[in-house]
Amino acid sequence: MAERLxxxxxxxxxxxxxxxxAWLQRTIRHxxxxxxxxxxxxxxxxxxxxxFSPRQRVVLGxxxxxxxxxxxxxxxxxxxxxxxxxxxxxxxxALLAQKSLKEHVEAIIHALPATPDGDLAPARRALSMIVGxxxxxxxxxxxAHAAIESLAENASDGIIAPLFWLLVAGLPGIVLYKLVNTxxxxxxxxxxxxxxxxKAAARLDDVLNFIxxxxxxxxxxxxxxxxxxxxxxxxxxxxxxxDARKHVSPNAGWPEAAMAGALDxxxxxxxxxxxxxxDFPWLGTGRTRLSRxxxxxxxxxxxxxxxxxxxxxxxxxxxxxxxxxxRWSAVAD
Numbered sequence: 295m296a297e298r299l300x301x302x303x304x305x306x307x308x309x310x311x312x313x314x315x316a317w318l319q320r321t322i323r324h325x326x327x328x329x330x331x332x333x334x335x336x337x338x339x340x341x342x343x344x345x346f347s348p349r350q351r352v353v354l355g356x357x358x359x360x361x362x363x364x365x366x367x368x369x370x371x372x373x374x375x376x377x378x379x380x381x382x383x384x385x386x387x388a389l390l391a392q393k394s395l396k397e398h399v400e401a402i403i404h405a406l407p408a409t410p411d412g413d414l415a416p417a418r419r420a421l422s423m424i425v426g427x428x429x430x431x432x433x434x435x436x437x438a439h440a441a442i443e444s445l446a447e448n449a450s451d452g453i454i455a456p457l458f459w460l461l462v463a464g465l466p467g468i469v470l471y472k473l474v475n476t477x478x479x480x481x482x483x484x485x486x487x488x489x490x491x492x493k494a495a496a497r498l499d500d501v502l503n504f505i506x507x508x509x510x511x512x513x514x515x516x517x518x519x520x521x522x523x524x525x526x527x528x529x530x531x532x533x534x535x536x537d538a539r540k541h542v543s544p545n546a547g548w549p550e551a552a553m554a555g556a557l558d559x560x561x562x563x564x565x566x567x568x569x570x571x572x573d574f575p576w577l578g579t580g581r582t583r584l585s586r587x588x589x590x591x592x593x594x595x596x597x598x599x600x601x602x603x604x605x606x607x608x609x610x611x612x613x614x615x616x617x618x619x620x621r622w623s624a625v626a627d
Contacts, residue, residue: 296614297379302460303607304383305390310600313393325388325469329476332362337481341491348490355481356494362473370469382465389472391452392600395445398424399593402441406434406586424448427565438584442592443561446514446553447546449596451475454513454603455506474498500544507545511538511552517599518556530556533578540575547577554578556595559588 314324340346340354374382398420405417417437418429424444432440455475459467478499481492511534519527533555534548541547541562554561558580564573576582 296611296617298461298464299607299611299614301379301383301386301464302457303604303611304380305386305460306392306457306604306607308384309387309390310392310604312387314388326472326476329362329366329473330480332365333358333477333480337491341481341487343487351490352493355491359474359477359494359498362477363470366473367466367470370466374465386456386460386465386468389456389468391448391456395424395448395452396593396597399441399445399589399596402437403586403589403593406437406589410434434586435584438586438589439561439563440565441589442553442557442559442584443550445592445596446510446549446561449514449599450503450507450510450545450549453600454510455503457603458506458509459502471502474502503545507548511548513599513603514549514552514556514595517595517602520602521595521598522556526556526558529558537575537577540577542574551577553592553595554580557588557591559584 336354336358340358341351343351346354373385377385401420401423402417405420407413407417414432414434414437417434418432421432421437421441422429425440427440429437429440456468456471459471461467463470474495477495478492480495481488482496482499483489483492484496511531515527515531515534517527518530530552534552537551537554538547541550550561554577558578560576560578560580560582562574562577563582581588
């Protein structure tokens with residue numbers, strides 16, 4: 295366990311400061327893109343509404359997840375047994391998203407105009423990189439609103455959850471999580487096209503994110519208490535406990551409600567996807583009119599949460615490592 299903690303800590307530090315190198319992206323692309331390419335191929339061949347019934351598409355979607363799990367999980371299992379812990383950490387770091395998430399949110403903040411009558415088109419384009427909703431008519435407040443929600447949700451999906459499964463099951467754990475999460479983002483939708491074929495991916499994603507989503511809320515609450523005030527931490531936790539269940543997702547509501555409570559704002563509410571209005575419930579009881587300053591505050595809280603997480607991992611790793619050394623010394627004596 296001490297070695298797995300050290301692997302997770304090293305992966306977290308590598309990805310935070312280095313990220314996935316651009317030259318590597320240009321050369322071999324990203325592992326998630328490999329997964330996405332295979333999922334897209336299966337989608338085009340197996341998710342055929344003319345050839346297959348709804349029940350058959352459910353089975354084919356489940357078969358796809360099984361085959362991909364064997365392929366990618368098996369490869370990760372072999373690599374984990376051949377490589378030293380530092381090499382495993384290096385590979386695992388590619389499946390975390392601290393650096394890229396921060397860069398995307400910073401790009402939105404920097405693109406927001408300094409004056410009320412400034413051009414919002416660059417900020418809308420930057421926002422569209424991390425959200426799926428319609429952004430064409432967004433003002434500064436709605437841009438900040440959507441970006442804060444995406445930041446909170448991706449903190450769980452892109453950082454805490456993959457790190458959690460790395461701790462639980464090593465390199466195979468983080469690879470299988472990213473596989474399921476990628477499949478859910480591509481085919482795990484409730485529309486007519488994917489309701490059946492993506493059912494297995496959506497259900498698996500719900501299961502794998504159950505604990506990490508709640509851990510993310512706890513980490514936000516701890517960070518708010520340490521970095522803002524005890525009242526902010528308490529409000530963060532109570533908002534998550536009260537409002538998370540209102541979200542249509544069994545998991546996304548936890549980090550979003552926690553963020554809303556920490557900043558004393560409201561998230562959620564109605565939004566449009568592909569021209570269709572979806573009436574989401576509100577999370578939190580604070581302000582609804584947001585600005586770039588709220589987005590900057592959310593990013594600051596998020597970054598501090600990652601430092602708290604790193605410190606906790608380092609502390610636990612140090613304690614366990616010291617315990618192992620003491621036991622070895624006792625045996626040697």
